[in-house]
Amino acid sequence: MDLRVILLGTSAGVPSKFRGMPALAIFYLDEVLLFDCGEGTQVQLMNANVSFMRINKIFITHFHGDHIYGLPGLLSTMAFNQREDPIYIYGPRGLDKVLKAIWGLGYFPRSFPIHYRELDEEEVDFGHYTIASRAVAHTVPGLAYSFSEKPYRRFDEDRAGALGVPKSKIRKDLTEGKSVIVKGKRITPDMVLGELISGRKVVYSGDTRPSEAVTELAKNCDLLVHDSTFASDMREECYQYGHSTARDAAVIAKKAGAKKLVLTHISSRYGKAIELETEAKDVFGNAEVGRDFSSYPIKKAR
Amino acid sequence: MDLRVILLGTSAGVPSKFRGMPALAIFYLDEVLLFDCGEGTQVQLMNANVSFMRINKIFITHFHGDHIYGLPGLLSTMAFNQREDPIYIYGPRGLDKVLKAIWGLGYFPRSFPIHYRELDEEEVDFGHYTIASRAVAHTVPGLAYSFSEKPYRRFDEDRAGALGVPKSKIRKDLTEGKSVIVKGKRITPDMVLGELISGRKVVYSGDTRPSEAVTELAKNCDLLVHDSTFASDMREECYQYGHSTARDAAVIAKKAGAKKLVLTHISSRYGKAIELETEAKDVFGNAEVGRDFSSYPIKKAR
Numbered sequence: 001m002d003l004r005v006i007l008l009g010t011s012a013g014v015p016s017k018f019r020g021m022p023a024l025a026i027f028y029l030d031e032v033l034l035f036d037c038g039e040g041t042q043v044q045l046m047n048a049n050v051s052f053m054r055i056n057k058i059f060i061t062h063f064h065g066d067h068i069y070g071l072p073g074l075l076s077t078m079a080f081n082q083r084e085d086p087i088y089i090y091g092p093r094g095l096d097k098v099l100k101a102i103w104g105l106g107y108f109p110r111s112f113p114i115h116y117r118e119l120d121e122e123e124v125d126f127g128h129y130t131i132a133s134r135a136v137a138h139t140v141p142g143l144a145y146s147f148s149e150k151p152y153r154r155f156d157e158d159r160a161g162a163l164g165v166p167k168s169k170i171r172k173d174l175t176e177g178k179s180v181i182v183k184g185k186r187i188t189p190d191m192v193l194g195e196l197i198s199g200r201k202v203v204y205s206g207d208t209r210p211s212e213a214v215t216e217l218a219k220n221c222d223l224l225v226h227d228s229t230f231a232s233d234m235r236e237e238c239y240q241y242g243h244s245t246a247r248d249a250a251v252i253a254k255k256a257g258a259k260k261l262v263l264t265h266i267s268s269r270y271g272k273a274i275e276l277e278t279e280a281k282d283v284f285g286n287a288e289v290g291r292d293f294s295s296y297p298i299k300k301a302r
Numbered sequence: 303m304d305l306r307v308i309l310l311g312t313s314a315g316v317p318s319k320f321r322g323m324p325a326l327a328i329f330y331l332d333e334v335l336l337f338d339c340g341e342g343t344q345v346q347l348m349n350a351n352v353s354f355m356r357i358n359k360i361f362i363t364h365f366h367g368d369h370i371y372g373l374p375g376l377l378s379t380m381a382f383n384q385r386e387d388p389i390y391i392y393g394p395r396g397l398d399k400v401l402k403a404i405w406g407l408g409y410f411p412r413s414f415p416i417h418y419r420e421l422d423e424e425e426v427d428f429g430h431y432t433i434a435s436r437a438v439a440h441t442v443p444g445l446a447y448s449f450s451e452k453p454y455r456r457f458d459e460d461r462a463g464a465l466g467v468p469k470s471k472i473r474k475d476l477t478e479g480k481s482v483i484v485k486g487k488r489i490t491p492d493m494v495l496g497e498l499i500s501g502r503k504v505v506y507s508g509d510t511r512p513s514e515a516v517t518e519l520a521k522n523c524d525l526l527v528h529d530s531t532f533a534s535d536m537r538e539e540c541y542q543y544g545h546s547t548a549r550d551a552a553v554i555a556k557k558a559g560a561k562k563l564v565l566t567h568i569s570s571r572y573g574k575a576i577e578l579e580t581e582a583k584d585v586f587g588n589a590e591v592g593r594d595f596s597s598y599p600i601k602k603a604r
Contacts, residue, residue: 014379015345021375039375040342043317063408065378069371073323073341076367077316097406104403106365106396107442140409 003028003149003200003298005223007264008044009036010290012229012243013066016268020044020292021066024204024225024264025055026147028129034058035145035204041070042077048293052078053085059131060091061206062142063098072102079109086113090131092143093118119143121213128152129199134217136208139242144206144214146221149199153189160192200298203258207265209239210248218256222298225290226252228263231275246276250283261287262296305330305451305502305600307525309566310346311338312592314531314545315368318570322346322594323368326506326527326566327357328449330431336360337447337506343372344379350595354380355387361433362393363508364444365400374404381411388415392433394445395420421445423515430454431501436519438510441544446508446516448523451501455491462494502600505560509567511541512550520558524600527592528554530565533577548578552585563589564598 004027009020021038025045032054034041045052052074061067071089078087089095095118102108121143123132128150133143155175165171165187170180179188201221205214208227218224229243238245244252246263253261261284266273273289280287306329311322323340327347334356336343347354354376363369380389391397397420404410423445425434430452435445457477467473467489472482481490503523507516510529520526531545540547546554548565555563563586568575575591582589 014382015348015375017345017348020345039372040345043319043322043342046317046319065374065408065410068408069375069378070341072367073317073371076371080316094408098408101403101406101408104399104406106367106370106400106403108367 003202005202005225005296005298006048006050007225007262007290007292007294008041008048009038010264010266010292010294011038011066012265012267013064014268015040018271018292019266019268021070022265023070025050026202028147028149030054031056033131033147036061036067036206037070037074038066039069039073042074044292045074052081053083056085056087057126058087058089059143059145060089060095060098061136061144061204062092062138062140063094064140064207067206068098072105072108075102075114076109079111083112086115089114089116090119090124090133091116092133092141093120094141132217134211134213136206136214137211137242138207138209142206142208144208144211144217145204146217147202149201151196151198153193153196156192156194163187163191165192197301200301202298205244205249207242208244209242210244210252215252215256218252218258220257222259223262223296224249224253224256224258224260225262225264227265228276228280228289229265229267231270231279246280246287247283250280250287253284253287258284259286260296262290262294263287264290266290305504307504307527307598307600308350308352309527309564309592309594309596310343310350311340312566312568312594312596313340313368314567314569315366316570317342320573320594321568321570323372324567325372327352328504330449330451332356333358335433335449338363338369338508339372339376340368341371341375344376346594347376354383355385358387358389359428360389360391361447362391362397362400363438363446363506364394364440364442365396366442366509369508370400374407374410377404377416378411381413385414388417391416391418392421392426392435393418394435394443395422396443434519436513436515438508438516439513439544440509440511444508444510446510446513446519447506448519449504451503453498453500455495455498458494458496465489465493467494499603502603504600507546507551509544510546511544512546512554517554517558520554520560522559524561525564525598526551526555526558526560526562527564527566529567530578530582530591531567531569533572533581548582548589549585552582552589555586555589560586561588562598564592564596565589566592568592 008023011019310325313321
C-alpha cells in the first residue's frame, strides 16, 4: 500500500530556471495520479523516471495556462508511444471547452480513449480511495482536491496460516468482509483481519487565497501541498492575484491539523525561497518549501 | 550587422532528457526571429539568456504538436511580463485555426497585439532581409524558410571623413543610395560606399523528406539546418514519417552549395547521434549534429 507524492513543478505563473510549471503526482499502488499539468510536465516526468503509461487519471485545478499547457504534449507523447489504455481527465466546469481547444491545436493525435468529467464540489469513489473536490477562492473558478485512502484492516498472515486459509481468492473475499468456508469450517473476516486502520490523506490546494473550504478539506491530512506564492510582505498583491502567503498556508495547516505542509506555486521572484519557509515555520513547525522532484512518502497509520 | 543562429531544441516528436522540442532563433541586428516553438521553448530561451521582448516574429513550419505546443506558454509569459509590442506570427495555411484554438485554451491572456499571416510559397520583405517560404514534403502541409540578408555596400568611414561628411542622418541617406550636398559640394553614394556585398543566407527545412524545393531554397546558403531524424539504416521508416536521413541532408547541402550543414530533429533513439554526424560527413564535410544551445555566428562576406 505504497503512497508517495512527487512535486513535478513548483513555480507560479511563469517558469524559472529552477522551478517547472505546476504539476504534482501521487503514486498509489500501481497507479500514478497527476494533478495539474503545466508546460514541460512531460520532461519533468521523464527526469523523475515516471512511466507515462502508469498515469491513468489527471486532475486539473483550474484553467490558467500555467496549470494546463503541458496537457497537449503529454497526451501527444502518450499517443506517440502507442498507448492504448484510456485516460481519465477531471477538472472544474470548462474542461470540455479546454479539451476541445486542445483537439484543435494542429494535428492532435488520438490513439487511445480520453474520458473526461467536469466536477463540482463532490467526492468520487475510485475503490481503494476517494477524490474530493472543493471550490477555491481564486480569480477564476477552481478546485482543490483531496486524495483519501479508505480505512482498511490489515490481513493477518499468521492467523490466517494457523487457520489453514489458502493463498487464493479466498483471502480477497475475507479482506472484503465476506465469510468463507475452509475445509468445512466457517472463517469470518474478524478471525483474520486486524484493527480498522484509518486511511491516509493528501490535499492539494491549487491556486487559492486562504479558504475555509480548503481548511475543511485538509482536516487531519497527512500532507497538505498549498499555494504559497508570496511572503507576507506582499500580502496585498498576493490576494489581488488570488493567492496565499506562506504564513496563510501555515495557518491553514495548523487549523486543519495537518501532519505536514509543503509550500508550492512559488513566485519566480524567489530563489530557494528560504524566507517563505521561515515565515511558515513560525506558525507551523513541520513546513517546508517544495522543490521540483521532492518526494514525500506517506507512512501507513500504525 | 551581427547574424547568429541558436538552436533551442533539436529533438523529434517527443522530448528527451537531452534535447528540447524543435525551436531555433535567428539574431539579426536588434531582432530575434523564432522558428518553430515546441513545448518548453520559453525555458530554453531563458536558459539561452534570450530576452523574450526582442522576439518580434515567429515562423511556424507546420502544425504537428512538437513544433507548436510551446506557443501558448511563450505568448502567455510575454503577457505576464506586460509586453505591449506587437508580435507577428507566420505559418502555413491552418495558422488561423491553430491560433484560435490557442485563444480557447482556458484563460489565455491578451495584453499585446498578435498579428498573423498564413503563407504560401512566397517571399516577404522585411527591409534589411527577406524570408522566403517553400512547401516541403512532409506528412502534413509544411514550409521551409530561408532568411536572406539583402546585398549591401559598406559605408567607408575613411573616405566619408576625408570628404567632410558629418556623422548625421546624411550618412543614412547615402547608404540608401541618395546623393547629398555637403558644404555646397555634391556627394554621391559611390563616393562613400564600398563594393556591393552579397547578403548572408540561413535556411531551416522544418520536417521534410528530401525535397527539390528545399535544395533550391538552400542554394549557396551560409547555413542549412536540416531535418535529420534517422540514420540511413532506417530510411524506410524515415520516409514513411516524412523525414530525411542524415545522409539525405548532406546530399542536399552538397547539391545546394551550402557552406555549412547542421543536423536537427534528431530521433530520441539517438544520444549524441555521432552516427548521424559520421554519415553526413561522408558526403558533406562541414556537417555537424546540432545540440540544444549550439550557436552559429554567420560571418559577413568579405
